[in-house]
Structure formats: structure tokens, C-alpha cells
Amino acid sequence: MSSSGAFSRADRLLSRRDFQAVFARPRRSRDAFFTLLFCHNELGRPRLGLAISRRRVPRAVDRNRLKRQVRESFRHARPGLPAVDIVVMAGPEAAAAGAGALRASLARHWQRVAAKTQSAEEGGDRADG
RNA sequence: GGAGCCGGCCAGGCAGUCGCUCGCCGCAUGGCGGCGGGAGGAAAGUCCGGGCUCCGGCGGACAGGGUGCCAGGUAACGCCUGGGGGGCGCGAGCCCACGGAAAGUGCCACAGAAAACAGACCGCCGGCGCCGCUGUGCGGCGCAGGCAAGGGUGAAAAGGUGCGGUAAGAGCGCACCGCGCGGGUGGUAACACGCCGCGGCACGGUAAACCCCACCCGGAGCAAGACCAAAUAGGGGAGCAGGCGACGGGCGCGAGCCCGGCGCACCGGUGUCCGCCCGGGCUCCCGGGUAGGUCGCAAGAGGCCGCCGGCGACGGUGGUCCCAGAUGAAUGGCUGCCCCCGACAGAACCCGGCUUAUCGGCCGGCUCCAUUU
RNA sequence: UGGGGUGUAGCCAAGUGGUAAGGCAGCGGGUUUUGAUCCCGCCAUUCGCAGGUUCGAAUCCUGCCACCCCAG
DSSP states (O other), rough: OOSSSSOGGGBBBSSSHHHHHHSSEEEEEEEEEEEEEEEEEESSOOOOEOOOOOOOOOOOHHHHHHHHHHHEEEEEHHGGGGGGEEEEETTGGGGGHHHHHHHHHHHHHHHHHHHHHHHHTTHHHHOOO
């Protein structure tokens, strides 16, 4: 629970069930590099799941690099995030992007995730689809 | 100094800081702390070869597939080493699917006269007949022949060069070269020989066409497979078999029926079949559980150093080291400094090769050219 | 990660050693008052790419590339 920079297995989506839960009722945040799906969880902390498909990013080196960038960015942004499960998917442009561009993109995504979640909670279950 | 050939190695470095994962230790038990390890030469393509696991075990025949100069190396190979033959290069060196076409079959389009037991379009040659011209001669046309040197076609036209020979020619004869067969010598062998004898020469190409010869190969694959838990044995339904033979026993007047063990048949890994051993009623459908966990899963045909054997690939031996092990998937982010500003690229059961991608750098050996002393 | 398959014109495709069929689409022309139908003609395809075997390769062999399918 120490809110240092740690990022352990408890902070990741580990099973098929976790992923299906996010895919079932997703909120979205998308740009040219990444698509994020997220939804509220009951754990009181954010969790990250990666879904970098081989179709979108053919080379293993690029897939690994993207995953590292996303994890690292998430690790730093984690204290400012609400209790949501987030699935990050990559678009075809992501493989060609530099580290700086990726970080900037991800930072915007984390802000949007926080903002959307907060507004939904303030709105007090204003049931929408 | 320049150009080049071969072999081996490296794959930005250092410091700080924040993280991930595995192992060990400690606290006292699932949280933290300390120490240590943490992608590649190709991890890739999945093109070969093995290990391992399951298909019950072993052997054989055919089918199917693979390999293809010889000899070694190896767990094995389509790999490697050495050698032979052929080709390229002044050279160091490099390249080659390199068995058999006199075992048989098929194919060789178009062109060309003829394309495989050769053939005769143009042509060359003399003979005969007719005709013409300036006379025993020359020319033309025709007929029956001879020839395979020249032309032309073709990817390929049935030894080459020279001399003799002839009507013209021809291995027709001879010399040299080439070729074939038999032998000899050297070599484990492939093969070699400026060793001998025989044959005038007969055998076109294609086997990455069928094929023949020699050797090798069972099938799947870690999503293999094993274990744990209510938990892999069973429940319900349907179908097909419960056969044949001799023998022994029982019942019956008898045809026959019942029982027993034995043999055959049937089923059990691969395309087919056979033999022996082992096991066994068989097949199908229905419902309830599987993206739970553990093992397999990393100490190995292992790396490094030395010695011995070998031209070498490699083998033997002694010492030493432990060197990724994830599983929604770790091996990274940031900052600073330095340099020649960093290529191709990311393990998923493991290993030996091949192939493909790749910025650049280092070391060793060698060749050719130029130059200096 | 492992196993399997396919590449021939814009599309669907045949061909399996000797000039690469055919259809749809497209373009041009003819027929027709116009259109449809019909008729004629046209596709510079290095046959996915690169080597090799052969006199000759889409076809045979080797190595690459791209795409698709199956298995938890």
C-alpha cells in the first residue's frame, strides 16, 4: 500500500476475467498512439492491463518497448489516478513514435481518465451508456 | 603506404536515482530489508538434426520421404573437417545438388535435308545420254550413282589438328592430342599416372523427368505430458458382438443344450501387411469441470583455463564456475558526463547446425602492388 | 509459441517443361434514332521476389517475402 513508486503484480490486471470486465463496460480515451479502456473497480486503487496486439505492432522489440513506456508512465502517474481498471491498447503509429511523444500522450490520457471518472462520480450515477 | 583474402572477438561506457523479476539470507510469515543474477549473435525464419514426453513393446516386408565424389568428426544432421575432381582469380584464396544415361522408359518445341540403329537441301565428284560453243576441251540440262570435306539451321549435327591418300572424299592410312576397354603401380578410398596392351572410335543431352544403386527415416508435439482439489473414475442412453474349432465333464431316447479351460478370430501407436510378446468386450451419444494451481522449467551433448592425441573437425583428461527463467508475460525509466553518437533486433521446453538481417570497431595470420634502407 | 495453406491483369481464375486459356470489369470501334443486347479489337502481367537445373521455367529445385487458417 506504500504509495511510493512501486508497481507490483497487485497493480496489474492478471486474469481473463479482469480484462472482460473492462471490455464489457468501457469508457474510452483515444489518440493516434493509444486507446485506453477503463472502468471503476472496488479495490480503491488503479490497475493496469496491457493489450498490445501483434497485428498493430508487428515487431516484438517495439511491443516490448511500448509496454515498458506505458508501465513506467503509469507507475509515475499512479498516485493521481482514481480506482479504475485501465486497459491500454496501441495503434499502428505508436511503434514509430519517440519516447518523448509517447510520454506526453500517456500523460494526457491519465489526466482524461481522472477527469472523466471524477465527473461521473460527482454527477452521482447519472446512468448513461 | 595502398589494394585484398582468411579466422576469431565486441555489440557504447561510467555515475546517481526510481522501478520489475528470480534465487539466497534475515526480520517473524506473505509485508519489508540486505546481497547476488537478469536477452542474442542472430534470441529471427522454422529449413534440417537430436534430446525430452505421449501414442503398449520388439522385429520384418512393401509403400512413402530424404541424402548423394571419398574418408573422417558427431547424440545426430541436409552440418563441420581433411582429401579428390571441376571452375574462377596474378596471388592469399574462393565457388560447385559432384552417384548411375553400355538396366529400361519418356522427352528434345521452332528452325533444319536430317535430332539418335543418322541423314543428303545447297554442294563436291567422275560416268552415261542429249544440246550449245572457236577444234581431243568447256558449259548447260537430264539419268543412275559415289561422298560426307564445305555452306546453311539449331542449345545440340556423331572426335580435333596436320600429312598422306583419292574421281571427289572419308580414321581410309599415319603422327600427336582426345576417347573407350583391359591390366599394372601409388593411395584406406574418391582418384591419379609423361606406365603397358588392345580398339580406329563404338557410346548426343536430360535423372532439380520416371527410374536404378547405396545409405538413412514410425507418428505427433511442452498448447507434449504428469500431478493436486468433490475430481477420473464412474452415471444415463443407443448400437454391434457375445462367434468358430477340437477336447473333457454334465443333462437328454435323440436333434441338441449347459459348464470348463485351451486354440483361432476380433480390438489396442504409423500408409498397408505379417510374425512374436503383452493387455483387453468394442464403438458412439448425452449431461456435469477446466483463461485454477503445481511440476515439466533450466546443471547442460554447459562455459572458461591447462595438458595429452590428431594436419584438422574433434576426442580424452585435470581444475574451476553456476551463467535469464517470465506466464495478461520481468530484464526498464529519468538525470549528468565522455566518445568514433550506438546497426539488426527481444528468450517462452532445451540443445547442434543452416539460412536471412546487421552501424561500426578490435585482434591475429596471409597475398599482391608500390616505396625506403 | 507450435502446426498447416495460398500467391497468375483491377476482380474471379485455368494452365504442372515449348507463344500464359477463359470470364467479369474497363477502354476504343461497329450495329441501333438513343440505350440495352450483340459483334470486333485492346490489356508491354520480369506469373510474389532472388538464385539455380534445362537449349528452354508460371511449371522442377533452393533461399527469402507477403497474406490467410487452425490449436489454450
